[in-house]
Amino acid sequence: MNDDQIRPVLETKDLHVVHRARGGGLLDRTKVYALTGADLQIRAGETVGVVGESGCGKSTLAKALVGLQQPTSGQVLFGGTDVWSMSGAERRRTVGQGVGMIFQDPSGSLNRRMPVDQVIRDPLDVHRWRSGREREDRVRELMDLVGLPSSLARALPGQLSGGQRQRVSIARALALSPSVIVADEPTSALDVSVRAQILNLLLDLKTELDLAMVFVSHDIQTVRRISDRVVTMYLGRIVEQTPASALPDDGRHPYTRALFSATPGLLDPIEPIPLVGPVPSATAPPSGCPFRTRCWRADDTCATAMPEPERVGVGHELRCHHPISAGTSARDLAAQAREARAVTDDVKEIL
Numbered sequence: 450m451n452d453d454q455i456r457p458v459l460e461t462k463d464l465h466v467v468h469r470a471r472g473g474g475l476l477d478r479t480k481v482y483a484l485t486g487a488d489l490q491i492r493a494g495e496t497v498g499v500v501g502e503s504g505c506g507k508s509t510l511a512k513a514l515v516g517l518q519q520p521t522s523g524q525v526l527f528g529g530t531d532v533w534s535m536s537g538a539e540r541r542r543t544v545g546q547g548v549g550m551i552f553q554d555p556s557g558s559l560n561r562r563m564p565v566d567q568v569i570r571d572p573l574d575v576h577r578w579r580s581g582r583e584r585e586d587r588v589r590e591l592m593d594l595v596g597l598p599s600s601l602a603r604a605l606p607g608q609l610s611g612g613q614r615q616r617v618s619i620a621r622a623l624a625l626s627p628s629v630i631v632a633d634e635p636t637s638a639l640d641v642s643v644r645a646q647i648l649n650l651l652l653d654l655k656t657e658l659d660l661a662m663v664f665v666s667h668d669i670q671t672v673r674r675i676s677d678r679v680v681t682m683y684l685g686r687i688v689e690q691t692p693a694s695a696l697p698d699d700g701r702h703p704y705t706r707a708l709f710s711a712t713p714g715l716l717d718p719i720e721p722i723p724l725v726g727p728v729p730s731a732t733a734p735p736s737g738c739p740f741r742t743r744c745w746r747a748d749d750t751c752a753t754a755m756p757e758p759e760r761v762g763v764g765h766e767l768r769c770h771h772p773i774s775a776g777t778s779a780r781d782l783a784a785q786a787r788e789a790r791a792v793t794d795d796v797k798e799i800l
């Protein structure tokens with residue numbers, strides 16, 4: 450069976466999330482296009498990494514996947530059912546049990562006054578999972594699973610180290626035996642020395658419990674290493690989905706290649722592909738392809754329409770009017786981008 454024939458456990462269809470601008474007054478109707486037309490399928494047992502610059506919509510996508518962010522339009526399907534067509538209680542039951550979330554900052558996501566065993570037990574109580582006795586046993590089992598000694602059962606989150614707090618979050622996310630875990634920057638708030646421990650714990654649990662995982666991170670090297678598939682986002686759009694094994698050199702979207710070229714330590718000595726200017730504001734994304742204002746390959750076509758998704762290989766899809774040929778080296782791309790930039794600068798001077 451190929452990927453297309455395996456039904457996704459979690460899926461988004463043409464998902465849009467538009468926020469109201471932060472800090473605006475009641476009458477400020479400025480819209481922030483945080484997520485635009487996201488189509489994503491998560492299959493049982495796979496790890497999908499999500500990368501992109503700050504503000505591109507990664508967290509919004511993560512929250513939408515776990516039912517914490519109501520879409521403006523489009524669908525989030527769990528086991529084939531649209532979770533936003535359910536009643537609130539049904540959605541909380543379905544998504545709360547089926548999808549676990551791990552946040553970036555365990556301190557912010559744990560109730561400071563609740564001891565560890567109660568934090569882990571909370572979802573079991575909320576979902577009225579089995580008997581009180583079985584819940585106690587389950588909490589012990591979960592603490593053991595994530596490597597927390599039972600002596601910490603009555604400790605408050607503030608008495609734990611950052612790594613221990615993230616273990617508590619992981620135990621809580623796993624309490625109801627979800628089939629998918631969504632981890633939003635799960636290690637970036639931790640000391641460098643414990644990051645690897647928490648990452649390895651997540652990977653071990655994923656294998657042991659046969660979980661699918663969505664892993665959102667700025668750490669592109671880690672994402673590439675642990676994922677089956679890497680999703681690149683730019684200004685609210687999924688612009689490419691690539692088998693991790695094909696990265697970086699077989700990435701076909703100019704933005705994926707630029708992002709990877711700016712990451713130290715990947716394969717060859719790198720040569721960053723120079724991009725022009727900053728990321729445009731999500732309140733006024735450019736027409737057509739959102740990346741066109743910074744892309745060295747863009748032409749007039751790119752301003753007219755967002756390219757349709759194109760399948761270029763197994764598990765490999767992108768939206769680009771001018772995709773890069775597979776296997777083009779980062780060095781060649783950097784040279785192309787520099788040359789295109791020099792031409793643009795010349796034109797500006799003449800004008």
Ligand SMILES: Nc1ncnc2c1ncn2[C@@H]1O[C@H](COP(=O)(O)OP(=O)(O)OP(=O)(O)O)[C@@H](O)[C@H]1O
Nearest residue numbers: 468469470471481483503504505506507508509731
């Ligand atoms: N609750 C909100 N209200 C208004 N705007 C928001 C809200 N949440 C996110 N945004 C905006 O939506 C866009 C996408 O934000 P999001 O947090 O999803 O991006 P991100 O890729 O996760 O960023 P980072 O990597 O910095 O966490 C940004 O422009 C952000 O400022």
